[in-house]
Amino acid sequence: MSGADGSWPLLLGYLRPHRGPLALGAALTLLSSLAGLAMPLLAKTAVETFAAQRSPAGPLLALTMAVLAAGALAGALGRYVLERMGEGIVYHARRGLVERMLRLRVSEVDRLKPGDLLSRVTSDTTLLRAVFTNGIIESAGALFTLVGAIVMMAVMDGFLLLVTVGVLVTVGGLVGTVMPRIRRASVQAQESVGEMGAALDRVLQAFRTVKAGGAEHREIATVVGAARRARDRGVAVAWWTSVAGTASWGAAQLTFVAVLGAGGARVASGTLQVSSLVAFLLYLFYLVAPIAQLIQGTTRLQGGLAAARRIREIEDLPAEESTPRRPVRQDAGAAGVTFENVAFGYGDGRPPAHHDVSFTVPAGGVTALVGPSGAGKSTVFALLERFHEQQAGTITVDGRDIRHWPLADLRAALGYVEQDAPVLDGTLRDNLLLAAPHASDEAVARVLGLTRLRELVARLPAGLDSQVGHRGVMLSGGERQRVAIARALLRRPRLLLLDEATSQLDAVNELLLREVIAEVSARTTVLVIAHRLSTVAGADRIVVMEGGRVRATGTHAGLLGTDDLYRELAITQFLAVRPA
Numbered sequence: 001m002s003g004a005d006g007s008w009p010l011l012l013g014y015l016r017p018h019r020g021p022l023a024l025g026a027a028l029t030l031l032s033s034l035a036g037l038a039m040p041l042l043a044k045t046a047v048e049t050f051a052a053q054r055s056p057a058g059p060l061l062a063l064t065m066a067v068l069a070a071g072a073l074a075g076a077l078g079r080y081v082l083e084r085m086g087e088g089i090v091y092h093a094r095r096g097l098v099e100r101m102l103r104l105r106v107s108e109v110d111r112l113k114p115g116d117l118l119s120r121v122t123s124d125t126t127l128l129r130a131v132f133t134n135g136i137i138e139s140a141g142a143l144f145t146l147v148g149a150i151v152m153m154a155v156m157d158g159f160l161l162l163v164t165v166g167v168l169v170t171v172g173g174l175v176g177t178v179m180p181r182i183r184r185a186s187v188q189a190q191e192s193v194g195e196m197g198a199a200l201d202r203v204l205q206a207f208r209t210v211k212a213g214g215a216e217h218r219e220i221a222t223v224v225g226a227a228r229r230a231r232d233r234g235v236a237v238a239w240w241t242s243v244a245g246t247a248s249w250g251a252a253q254l255t256f257v258a259v260l261g262a263g264g265a266r267v268a269s270g271t272l273q274v275s276s277l278v279a280f281l282l283y284l285f286y287l288v289a290p291i292a293q294l295i296q297g298t299t300r301l302q303g304g305l306a307a308a309r310r311i312r313e314i315e316d317l318p319a320e321e322s323t324p325r326r327p328v329r330q331d332a333g334a335a336g337v338t339f340e341n342v343a344f345g346y347g348d349g350r351p352p353a354h355h356d357v358s359f360t361v362p363a364g365g366v367t368a369l370v371g372p373s374g375a376g377k378s379t380v381f382a383l384l385e386r387f388h389e390q391q392a393g394t395i396t397v398d399g400r401d402i403r404h405w406p407l408a409d410l411r412a413a414l415g416y417v418e419q420d421a422p423v424l425d426g427t428l429r430d431n432l433l434l435a436a437p438h439a440s441d442e443a444v445a446r447v448l449g450l451t452r453l454r455e456l457v458a459r460l461p462a463g464l465d466s467q468v469g470h471r472g473v474m475l476s477g478g479e480r481q482r483v484a485i486a487r488a489l490l491r492r493p494r495l496l497l498l499d500e501a502t503s504q505l506d507a508v509n510e511l512l513l514r515e516v517i518a519e520v521s522a523r524t525t526v527l528v529i530a531h532r533l534s535t536v537a538g539a540d541r542i543v544v545m546e547g548g549r550v551r552a553t554g555t556h557a558g559l560l561g562t563d564d565l566y567r568e569l570a571i572t573q574f575l576a577v578r579p580a
Contacts, residue, residue, distance in 0.1 A: 010308045010315070014089045014128065021085040028078030029141035035071030037148045040282035078141075086129035093125040097311060103319040106387035111348070114205075115197030120314060123193055124307035131304025139297030142290035149283045149290070156276050156283075163262050164284065167255045168291070178244045183302040185236040190306050192230035199226040237303070244295045251291065259284055320386075321407050334525040335398040335413060335494040337361035337384065342393035344383060353379040355548045357393070361541075366517055366526045368536035370569065371545035377529045378419065379548075381497045385416055397495065415493030415524075419500045421484035423472025428457070429464040431472075431483055436490040443490060450519065451486040452512050453479075478505045485513070489520065496520060498528040502535045510535060533573050542566070 015022060101109075101117060153161045203210055203219045210219050263280060266272035338360050345352035353376045361367045369377040382388050383395055386402060395402050402410055415435075423431050432447070433439055444464070448454050456479055460466035472480045485501060498517070502510045514535060517526055521540075530536045537556045544552040544559065544566050552563040559566040 008305075008308075010312050011128075011131065011304065014093055015132065017092065018085045018088055021081050021088070025078050025081035025085060026140060028074045028081060030144055032071045032075035032078060033141050033145040033148065035074065036145060036286065037152065040152070040279040040286065082132070083129075086132050089132055090125050090129050093128055093311065094121055097121050097125065097314060100314055100317075100319060103322055104314075104317050105320055106382070107346075108317045113194075113198035113201070115199065115201030116194035117314075118201070119190075119194040119197040120310050124190060124310050127190075127300075127304050127307040130300045131307075135297045135300035135304055139294050139301075142293035142297065146287060146290040146294070149286045153280055153283050156280050157263070157266070157272055159266070160259050160263055160272075160280055163258050164255050164287070167258055168251055168287075170251075172251075174247050178240055178247070179298055179302060182237060182240045182244070182299055183305065185233060185240055186303040186306040187309065189230065189233040189237050190303070190310055192226070192233045194310070196223065196226040196230050199223045241299050244299060245292070247295075249292075255287070256281070256284060332413075332494055334364040334523065336363040336396075336525065337495065337527065338394075338396045338399075339380070340394045340396075342383070342390050342395060344379060344388065344390045344392075346388070351548075353548050354383075354390070357545075357548070357550055359543045359550050359553060361525060361527055363398075363525055364521065364523075365540035366521045366528065366536070366538075368539040368542045369527070369529045369545060370531070370533060370536065370542055370566065371551075372565075372569075373531075374547075375545040376548040377545055378499055381416065381499055381527075381529070384495075384497065385411060385414060412491070413494045415488030415491050415496045417481075417484045417488050417496075417498045417501050419503065419529075421477075421481040421501075423468055423475060423480045423483055425470045426468065427462075427465050428460065428468055428483070431468060432464070432487050432490060434487055436487075436492075439490050443492075447486040447489045450489060450516050451482045452509070452516075453482055453486055456482075478509050481505060482509070482513075485516070493524060495525045495527065498526065500529055500531065502530065502532055514538070533570055 098121060101121075150161065150165075153164065200223050203223060210216060259281065263272060263277045267274055267277055339357050342354050342357040343352065344354040357376065357380075369380060371377060379388075383390055384397070384402065386407060389403070397405065397410065397413065424434065429444075432444060436443075448457060456475075457463050466474075468474045468483075472483070475483065481501060481503070482505075485498070488496060502513055505513060510532070517528065518538075520526060528536055528539070533556070536542060539556070542554060542556060542559055543550055544563055546565055552559055552566060554562065556570075560570060561567075
């Protein structure tokens with residue numbers, strides 16, 4: 001992972017807000033390293049004192065004070081400061097990543113896997129902590145100790161230093177060839193963790209379907225296969241890491257033997273004092289830990305750069321504009337909609353969803369979009385919400401091109417009920433107030449009455465504060481749909497978009513919903529998609545779509561006589577009689 005992919009700037013960007021703790025932690029770490037570097041010198045003094053047959057109490061006391069008081073205390077405090085900083089970096093990384101994810105364009109999120117996104121927020125960001133504590137800061141302290149030890153060794157005996165450096169350079173070259181392999185293996189390991197999360201999320205999202213279909217064994221095999229690939233790639237990281245670690249251990253042993261042999265010969269020839277050899281060997285032992293830390297830190301850095309690369313991939317995805325939402329005027333009135341020669345395709349191999357689509361929705365009243373599956377009806381809503389951008393043509397809301405609306409203002413004017421009516425984990429009140437957090441109790445009571453949810457609230461043990469479970473599992477399909485409609489109405493939208501709002505309602509509740517739509521349409525434009533024509537037979541206007549085109553527009557009675565497709569749809573739903 002080179003800096004060319006943006007990983008290094010990203011890592012350094014996380015460090016900037018923590019310059020104070022970084023400097024303090026680095027200073028304490030260096031102080032601990034200085035205390036450690038004093039130990040061989042004090043040991044040399046102690047040996048010389050023994051040789052002169054004087055009491056070594058003073059040097060030994062100084063040694064104890066230096067190591068225990070200065071080194072231990074500074075090291076402990078430095079470690080705490082750096083670990084605290086690491087947690088702060090992880091928090092800021094996660095916050096920034098979540099903010100970015102939730103502002104991504106819908107088209108980008110649609111092609112990503114939820115489990116992989118979760119892996120980037122959790123495991124990838126956790127790796128950053130190890131990078132900044134063990135990978136960078138401790139490596140800097142180890143480098144300082146290494147340089148300090150080499151300087152002291154040079155002062156004591158230049159020849160032995162050359163022997164030491166010669167061995168270390170040879171082994172360092174070997175370690176340098178291993179690091180790119182660790183980097184590549186780390187990237188693959190992190191990707192495998194994301195793949196495993198995506199595979200598990202796939203199963204959990206269709207848990208009942210998997211059980212009903214008796215597919216547990218196959219799905220277990222799929223997830224376990226992903227886990228096995230993650231294990232294998234993790235083992236590859238462990239292998240190359242162990243090679244690097246073994247090289248550092250071997251370098252220490254080989255250097256010790258070489259220095260002991262050369263140093264012993266120099267002591268025997270009288271060119272080197274025994275005390276200096278002892279101090280030199282102690283400094284040599286001091287090289288072992290810094291070298292091991294540098295190799296471990298470099299290894300962690302490869303994993304961190306791999307994680308930063310995956311985080312950067314999300315950061316680089318195009319996001320929606322972020323503008324503060326202005327309050328919607330309560331007297332703004334219903335909004336009209338116009339599609340003029342609109343063309344759109346999803347660009348993922350599917351045929352174009354819209355071909356030269358044109359229709360007008362007057363302000364107020366009910367307009368229905370009908371047609372067979374794949375006609376492009378839901379795409380109308382996706383374009384209105386600007387989840388996607390049309391490739392040609394013009395879409396206006398209230399006479400204004402939607403591309404000229406501030407995105408937050410546009411969506412504030414719309415109420416959108418999706419086809420699957422998602423309900424979030426939490427309380428019923430949380431779900432109702434999701435898009436209108438400041439709505440009054442009176443407004444909540446009003447929409448509960450409109451959507452016939454008062455009976456549900458009275459039945460729940462804690463009323464509005466009852467938990468609805470993951471994806472609203474505590475509610476029936478019809479109740480979830482009515483909650484979604486109530487949530488949209490609570491925003492008091494100027495344009496209400498209902499995508500198959502009756503798909504999970506029984507006949508009685510469908511009739512009630514038609515009454516709700518009729519009441520709401522007196523002050524809001526209602527644009528509804530329906531396969532069940534009984535829901536929209538009384539609409540003010542009906543737009544018939546087929547194959548991404550508008551083929552007819554009119555009322556229920558008029559279309560029965562003029563459009564073959566609409567008449568066939570009505571006949572199959574027993575709303576018309578086939579001509580004899």
